[in-house]
Amino acid sequence: MKFLKKFFNNFKKIFRKKKQLKLGLYGPPNGGKTTLANKICQDWLGEDMGSASAIAHETRSVTEKEKIIIKKDGKELDFNLVDTPGIATKIDYEDFIKKGMKKEEAKKRAKEATKGVIESIRWLDEMDCVIVVLDATEDPYSQVNITIIGNLQARDIPVLLVANKVDLKKANMKKIKSAFPQYDIVGISAKYGKQMDTFYDALFKLVR
Amino acid sequence: MALTLQFIPYSEIAEMGSARRVKKLIDAVKQNKIVLLEGRLRKEEEKDLIQITMEEIDNKFKGIELAVINPEIPGEGFFTKLKLGLVNVLMKDRTGLTIIGPATIVKEIKQNPNKIELLMNNTTTKSKRTSRRKKR
Numbered sequence: 236m237k238f239l240k241k242f243f244n245n246f247k248k249i250f251r252k253k254k255q256l257k258l259g260l261y262g263p264p265n266g267g268k269t270t271l272a273n274k275i276c277q278d279w280l281g282e283d284m285g286s287a288s289a290i291a292h293e294t295r296s297v298t299e300k301e302k303i304i305i306k307k308d309g310k311e312l313d314f315n316l317v318d319t320p321g322i323a324t325k326i327d328y329e330d331f332i333k334k335g336m337k338k339e340e341a342k343k344r345a346k347e348a349t350k351g352v353i354e355s356i357r358w359l360d361e362m363d364c365v366i367v368v369l370d371a372t373e374d375p376y377s378q379v380n381i382t383i384i385g386n387l388q389a390r391d392i393p394v395l396l397v398a399n400k401v402d403l404k405k406a407n408m409k410k411i412k413s414a415f416p417q418y419d420i421v422g423i424s425a426k427y428g429k430q431m432d433t434f435y436d437a438l439f440k441l442v443r
Numbered sequence: 444m445a446l447t448l449q450f451i452p453y454s455e456i457a458e459m460g461s462a463r464r465v466k467k468l469i470d471a472v473k474q475n476k477i478v479l480l481e482g483r484l485r486k487e488e489e490k491d492l493i494q495i496t497m498e499e500i501d502n503k504f505k506g507i508e509l510a511v512i513n514p515e516i517p518g519e520g521f522f523t524k525l526k527l528g529l530v531n532v533l534m535k536d537r538t539g540l541t542i543i544g545p546a547t548i549v550k551e552i553k554q555n556p557n558k559i560e561l562l563m564n565n566t567t568t569k570s571k572r573t574s575r576r577k578k579r
């Protein structure tokens with residue numbers, strides 16, 4: 236049964252690859268997925284993809300940027316970039332009120348955020364490769380991280396783990412590496428464009 | 444406020460389909476209970492649990508806090524890993540412990556390989572529980 240599932244998944248991917256490779260950005264809220272998406276789009280298209288904010292759940296629906304072409308060392312990588320809302324297990328509108336929002340606005344944001352999480356999860360099956368963006372300053376032993384990575388593994392979707400915000404003092408790469416010892420983890424600062432060369436090298440390796 | 448912990452032995456969900464398992468857990472959590480499930484859900488079921496939680500969120504139910512403790516010891520010796528691998532094959536999803544609490548009560552579950560901490564909402568109490576690895 237598992238073999239058949241794997242076979243059909245690979246079969247599906249062969250045909251999808253003929254269209255366009257879908258590269259998804261997944262992770263918990265506020266990890267920097269949209270900041271990274273913007274950095275990639277700025278580097279290769281000269282434009283932003285979406286708006287990033289310090290308040291969680293700024294991205295509340297899946298957005299796709301088509302036809303990004305990365306060129307490096309004579310190689311070329313052509314894909315559609317999919318930015319997804321952060322996956323969370325809880326959403327409380329009162330958290331948004333604490334950040335200065337009015338009650339109605341906060342409730343609306345919370346409602347949209349729950350729909351965003353559902354949408355993110357539904358899009359998992361559409362992805363050919365996924366970058367999981369973790370916040371290097373946060374505790375990596377979160378069940379959301381483990382569940383996302385476990386589901387990608389179960390679907391045989393290649394995964395690249397990125398620890399973002401390494402420019403911050405609180406960033407702890409060692410802890411992230413010890414939480415996911417089976418993965419190579421690239422530490423970056425999407426905001427300041429640090430280690431982006433290493434990131435693009437890892438991306439070529441992932442898609443190869 | 445009294446805190447209720449509900450222990451669910453794996454045998455209680457073993458024969459259930461995925462949808463019923465997830466519903467049983469969410470129903471218990473929505474009654475403001477902290478669920479201690481013997482074993483763990485399948486990866487697909489964990490994903491469904493998050494998805495259904497999101498569908499259920501309203502003004503009263505704010506979501507869940509979730510943690511799974513696995514008897515996995517990364518970096519240990521080959522024979523220890525082999526033994527644990529064998530236990531996992533035989534016991535399947537019965538190994539480990541899953542903790543699910545309502546977000547209104549459990550603020551955060553902090554997890555690292557040796558220790559699990561439940562940080563509670565509206566109280567300064569910090570309940571600590573240590574799960575010792577079985578040395579084999």
